[in-house]
Amino acid sequence: MPEETITVPTIIRSNRLIGHLKGQDKGPTIFFFGGIHGNEKAGVVAIEKVFEQLQSMTETLSGSVIGIQGNTPALFQNKRFLDTDLNRLWTTKNIDRIKSKQESELGIEEKELLGIHDLIISLLNAQSPPFYFIDLHTTSSKTLPFVTINDALINRNFAKLFPVPIILGIEEFLEGPLLSYMNEKGYVSLGFESGQHEVISAVDNAVAFIWLTLVNTGALPKNEIPFFKPHFEQLENAAKGNSTFYEVEQRFALSKNDEFIMYPGFESFQKVKKGTILGVNNDIKVETPKSSQLFMPLYQKQGAEAFFLIREIPKWILKISEVLRKIKADNLLVALPGIKWNDSGRGSLKVNLKIARFYAKSLFHLLGYRNRTIDSTHIIIQNRERNARNDMYRNEPWF
Structure with missing residues (x-):
């Protein structure tokens, strides 16, 4: 049977702050982002679910937990983006360029970037370290849940606490992700891909990841969270016991004018042999240049990458x-x-x-x-x- 799908959140707020809870004791400040891509609603739904439950737990909470909604206009239309990919704009050069524009000149995602950026800065100035940034996403293909990180040891060591695969090196192929920008500031920053768009397990995996993050950062005591073990086992089972480190070794990029169609049945982490035909681009068959593992094959209209290839790191x-x-x-x-x-x-x-x-x-x-x-x-x-x-x-x- 096909898996149950998620519905669009009943409330997509104009105020992008999903929640901000502060505990009684000092502790970490954790930022959770959902919906940076507007067709990836699971993160928004998951953050809302956790905040509903977390409201009654502030006595055991240390530090601050912040939930931020990403691309609100695109969420309304269930599209990855409307003008340009919000998760490809986060470079210092781009931000300075966007800030220099008149408001009437700004595109939709440029306005969203400024709103998110200003909110982050204001919250950072008002909170105490250590700071953590977690960006929740989903993919267009079937996948194991996984973590993506920029390759710094603080990211590696923190990511190892989660029972899912960890992907290194994607920053070499993508310019302007939110987490790369935060990582350049020196902060622990993780992306979590919880599953395929629209399916309910993507929400469940994101909820589990949020709770594990709250415990792993010390914001909540593990021994007082009776559902920690079930959430850990949920992610472990969803990842099929795979907590391997992988490295991105190749990206099949798409231009605006390309018409790419991925053949059905492919999914992330699937092993593919050299010469496997994955789809067609502008009516030309696309095949794998080497035997490898497939990563994030594209099954949606919007996107600048048809797929990646990854390999295990010993x-x-x-x-x-x-x-x-x-x-x-x-x-x-x-x-x-x-x-x-x-x-x-x-x-x-x-x-x-x-x-x-x-x-x-x-x-x-x-x-x-x-x-x-x-x-x-x-x-x-x-x-x-x-x-x-x-x-x-x-x-x-x-x-």
């Missing part, structure tokens, strides 16, 4: 990477020809393109460098570890 590589980052081995990279620091804060490297082809991409990944910016002669690669506010999280039990 545990020993993760461990070596952790050691090298802790000792700041990337200081040695500037001794290599064609590589120098791009800024005085040593947060990014400038690499000569003529020489870069001789260096393995995996070397930069080990040391925490991703998110390339390319010009005609050089690439700029940024290190999340250099920006991470480790001191803010040093006393957290998961650190």
